[in-house]
Amino acid sequence: MTNQPVSIEANSISKAYSDYSIQLNRWFLKPIGAWPYFSTTTTYEKIVSVILIVLCYASLLFSIIPCVAHLIFVDDILYKKIRAFGPMGHWLIGGICYTNLLFQRKRIGDCVKHIEADWRIVTKNSEQQVMLKRAKFGRYVSSICAIFVHSGTLSYCIVSGSITQTIDIGNETRTIRTLPLNVYNKIIPVETSPASEIVFVMQFLSAFISNSGGIGFYVFGSVLAAHACGQLDVLAMWINDYVNESGDKKKGTSFKRLEMIVQHHLRILE
Structure with a gap:
């Protein structure tokens, strides 16, 4: 009975640390419906996820299809076609990344479960602090990546929308704002x-979705790499502890300790 509160507290700490390490992934993937389903996922959350996916695809198609039509039916000069294809290519590749992200949701969910299990295995405070240090570095790299990608594309959208041009429609001259995509x-x-204005807002939103598709992979890759480094650091600590133990303590537990170290090493390599 006395061990139960300690066990509950240890589990809550491990849960808090694992949530901290994957928090940015959740923040980036949930708004676009790409966060994987778990046993704790409610029906309401699944419905919201499906609705978000439909809205994201609708936003992407709303921006890409008129631009493709413009390239086919309006632009006759090759230079203009290439110039218009550049931004559209970014939207298109982002949509492909987003689709691939949705197809990989199950594998992403398996990785999240793996991370949570690793945090439960590590119980010593010194080992948790080592892993936490790596998790902070992973979050830092993920944040820099997300800021860099979003700031580049979204600033392009803002600058494009702030530029005006004059066009002649019949006998009327109008001043309109340019759009990120033709x-x-x-x-x-x-x-x-x-x-x-509506098209500009939709293109801005689709740019965010397009970016998020690529950022989802970058961020998750950074977190997984940092987590693997943390696990290797913990493994090195286990090996050092085993080597530095006195001969009396090793008796009877030597093979079990070695087996645990080898199994954990194989787990890291999975």
């Missing part, structure tokens, strides 16, 4: 308001 005006009349 739009085929026979599909959406972007020369008028509020169509132009």
